[in-house]
Amino acid sequence: MDMNAYLSMFIDESNDHLQSLNENLLKLESSPDDISIVQIIFRSAHTLKGMSATMGFEDLAALTHEMENVLDLVRNNKLKMDEFIFDTLFKGLDALDAMVQDVVGGGTGKADVSAIVTNLKAIVNPDYKAQGAPKGQTEASPEKSGGEAAAEIELDQFQISVLKQSIETGHQVFHIQVTVQETCVLKAVRAYMVFELLEQSGEVVKSEPSVQDIEQEKFDRSFSVYLITQQSAEDLKARIENISEIESAQVTVMDEESIAMLSKPSRPEAAAVKPEAQKEKAEVKPAAGAPAAAGGGAAVTKTIRVDIDRLDVLMNLFSELLIDRVRLEQLASEIKRGDLTETVEHMARVSGDLQNIVLKLRMVPVESVFNRFPRMVRDLAKTLDKKIDLVISGADTELDRTVIDEIGDPLVHLLRNSLDHGIESVERRVEAGKPETGTVNLRAFHSGNNVFIEIEDDGAGINRERVLSIAVKNGVITAEQGAGMTDEEVYMLLFAPGFSTADKISDISGRGVGLDVVKSKINSLGGAVSVKSQLGKGTIFSIQLPLTLSIISAMLIKLGSEKYAIPLSSIMETSIVRRDQVHHIHGNSMIEFRGAIIPVVSLSKLLESPDFDELTENETEVVIIRKGEKWAAVMVDEFIGQSDIVLKPLGKYLSNTAVVSGATILGDGQVALIIDPNALIK
Template identity: 55%
Template sequence: MDMNQYLEVFIDESKEHLQTCSEQLLELEKNPHDLAIVNEIFRSAHTLKGMSATMGYEDLANLTHKMENVLDAIRNGKIALNSEIFDVIFQAVDDLEAMVFSIADGGDGKRDVTLVVNKLEMIEKGESPSGAAAADETSVALAIEFMPEAIKYDEFELTVLQQSKEQGFESYEISIYLREDCLLKAARVFMVFEVLEKLGEVIKSTPSAEMLEEEKFDQHFTVTFITKEPVIDLQKMIMKVSEVEKVEIQPIETDKFKHQENNVGPIAPVPNKEEKSPGIQSNEEHEPESKKSSGSRNTSSKTIRVNIERLDILMNLFEELVIDRGRLEQISRELNNQELHETVERMSRVSGDLQNIILNMRMVPVETVFNRFPKMVRTLARDLNKKINLEIIGAETELDRTVIDEIGDPLVHLLRNAMDHGIETPEIRLANGKPEEGTVVLKAYHSGNHVFIEISDDGAGISRDRVLKKAIGNGIISEENGAALSDKQVYELIFASGFSTAEVISDISGRGVGLDVVKNTIESLGGSVSIDSKPGAGSTFLIQLPLTLSIISVMLVEIQREKFAVPLSSIIETAIIKKEDILNAHNQQVIDFRGKVLPLLFLKDIFEVPLHTEDDDFYSVVIVRKGDKMAGLVVDTFIGQQEIVLKSLGNYLNNVFAISGATILGDGQVALIVDCNALIK
């Protein structure tokens, strides 16, 4: 039997079962005596084992079988849960996820899981799994010593490497060998890092920074480094550090990590089904949607899985219909025919309803992104020796799939930032009168045509003086201008490119590479990000995102004989001002707008629109806002509001200043869409 026809179903259902395992393991860790949760995990593992065996993925089936045996012993009271056992089961789930994603990327799903299998077998026998780890300690050490190319990167580190490449940086794995008779190895490591930090940014060290500081390594260590400096200069500078014997620099090709086995991305829940596809072995006890809480079942809903490419095609066809609808409305107004007018009006209502249905079909709950974070927080909290509780609120909030696809990496960085820099260690928290367990809250909610996502923590907050000192030292702002900034404006400085207040090497926070990328990514989606903080009480990052990116509401304006579209989401109001009301301040034309000094931007000058008519005594102004900053866009005429289809300018015009795309109007003309964020920036 040809099983390829069932591959897509197998991958979707496998991801679903593994997501259930991850969620329920986190729940079981909080309630280790709740056998209903163990049964839930067992059912998912049992079903996954059967599916894998049926599809011929023996490695996947064997590892699941070993995990299933341990779970069966736990639910039968033969094994008592402890932290060691939880760690091993989590590792098994991580390996299973890597196998499934390997299959999804066209691989064979094979993976060396000898270590975790040995640990599971020892647990099943009632022995401590730490013995298996000790047996493999020598081979692991050799892998670090002699295989620097085998360095593995997690999702966040890969994102930093890829986005740094896009910004013109080069990435390298730099292997540094110290002399055999080197006595103060940690001091030499510090000196090497001091040299490197003057030339670029350290992304990762192998062994970890902590192990290097404690001299838990032989004579060799590797750093992952991004820079714009030539390789020969890097080598010369590092070799100047005494007792460094050899330096090997290997360029990193980020493309080769695309299908890295341990690079496990988000596991997205998929729609439930009432019927299983033939050829996929299932368990009668299991219902895919039963993952909200242990021991509870939701009623199956009649749903089908639809390939997202089909939805994209449907959306593109409807976008063409929207363009033609606008043309028909214009013709109807020009001809002034009552019957035509009524027909077009009815067609507009029907197409409007169809538009809502199609947009809703593309909406995906943010839980598809949020679901990966609890396990990530658990792992990082252990690495940082901190106690952190992640609270997720509003996971059912929906966003367009295109936005969902892009928002995951910025959220990963902000969460890591909150855990690394925000939440204090248990000792410091207790000394400051706080509970030893810190709290990070991830919250999503709708408001108007936007979705807001908040990442807040009850940690140390942000030090205004420290941020300001760093910003002045980096030349981001002058000391005189810095003194005039409000606290909120000072906090916004951390989004500047390359800004970092980190004083020690950290593999968690990304060493200052990221917050500017976070901001750029969110703004490229038509959103914004702001920050607020109270020293000693914590910080809050607020992300504002549009519900969808495909069809947007705009204000059409005219400049000379050219039409432009300004997104309504950026507009506060429109105004008519007299020419004589315009003032000059610091070589900038401004107006007094409701008691505030508002800069004026003349779009005809910015976009170099050919002049056909002279200025008159009155100006039409569109007041736009980005965060707490505002500006007035001076245009010739307001045409009116309209829903338009956002079209890309293509690869050749992707760097046009302050233009985010274009649209085709009802009369066939092309109108450029103004990027207000870029203008105000």
């Protein structure tokens, strides 16, 4: 059997199963006693294991088998889910996803997952069921302080079992005590660098003080960890001591006998306490009015998988057909023959229906992007020690596949921003009289020929004065300019390159990059982004995107002998302007429009049109365009009319012309450049 013939199918189905596993594991985290969800997870894991084994990806199959063993105990009521089991299974899913992506890139799908397998085997071990879940696997108990001796680290029975099994499987177990120099100013930073090195080298089982206390510099000069690794003690010691301002690193090799001596009897009162279900720090809720999960009455949809390249070919062929249709319509209007006109009109109706079908074939629900975020929010909420609900609505809203492929990263940036900077800590929310759990709404909806995606949080909001002070300090604007800016204009300063309001750099956000990338990416897709905020109440980031990037409706215009196209989605109306209506203010041409003064844009000057001189007559025609809340009047020579046009990229030929976003071929065979209205309004 030729396995290569089935590789594409394996990758597609593996991604589907991994997505299902993530979604259902999140549901189970909210309802840990729901065995029906466990059954679904088990079936997906079992199928993935069988597929991997058939294709010869042994590491994938082996890891999935160990996860399956844990799930089998849970579904048969022999094991209760707890926080450690959830975290271990999620780590397993991350490893499986990385292995599948390695296969996608032409790799072998192999990876070192021994640490995860060790934890999974320990969970299945009867000792785990007897002792119960470890409380705070990587954190010391809160009553311990950073000044206590490293030798006093207390391990529970489960952690000791993990260390023993690690030695049995050929791993090294080290007790490491790290001491920073007495003159060190940023102890937490040096400790973070050490932990980053240790996590790259193996798995940290226990630390003293806790990771949180170390990050907050609640320790004197030293801290200790137990580490599972395959590296040598000498190499690890040298790498740690090579970190700046680290005075020493004492690495002690642990054997089974020394680990057994660490065991301390459990306190009787602790064993008698019944564990209570904890509210998860991140959970996913359906929005109000969202349909409930299918209960067996849903209709089965028949689908087939189609290579996206084939759809691209279909779109290109239809684009050529559309150009010929416009040409035939023009010829029919010139010849004025009844039967020809009738046939062309019928062809126009049929091709219009065909156009709708072809465009719908490329339309994909934003759910394909949204479904990655619940897991991301869960993990970030735990990292940030916050309680956050992610509420998703409008996931069935459809966008062109081209847009879908590009919108994921900007949404990740905005969500991370809301989680890190928007939602407050539990303590601050309680002080402000808010619920402990913050809410982030992720919604999508249609409006006209556009799709809007909004990310709304009920966090602290944006501090206008703080943003202004940073913008002035960084030279983005002057103090005088800031005084006259509206709130929305101030909030948009967040999208300036390198702008950051973070007090400290974190791995979540706040490195001074991100939001400027969001804006440039959305603008490149023909969209726009805006911000609304209320201090103490929350913030809304709104993204406006075109339905498709392939075929659009446009207004065709002339500048002298040249023809151009302006997308209808940006045109508010057309008008005629007399010479005496144009005012010159500080060197800029302005006109009054609906009670407001808006700028007049000379398209001929921007494009260096050789044979068009605006306002040579007493009046000229203008197109009123809009970008968010800003308006502008674009002077043109003549309106040709509305038409559906096919966007053709120009590549590098006109890369320096910012106002041109592409080109189209008209019915008469001429090429018309497509104007980007967003570039005309500053």
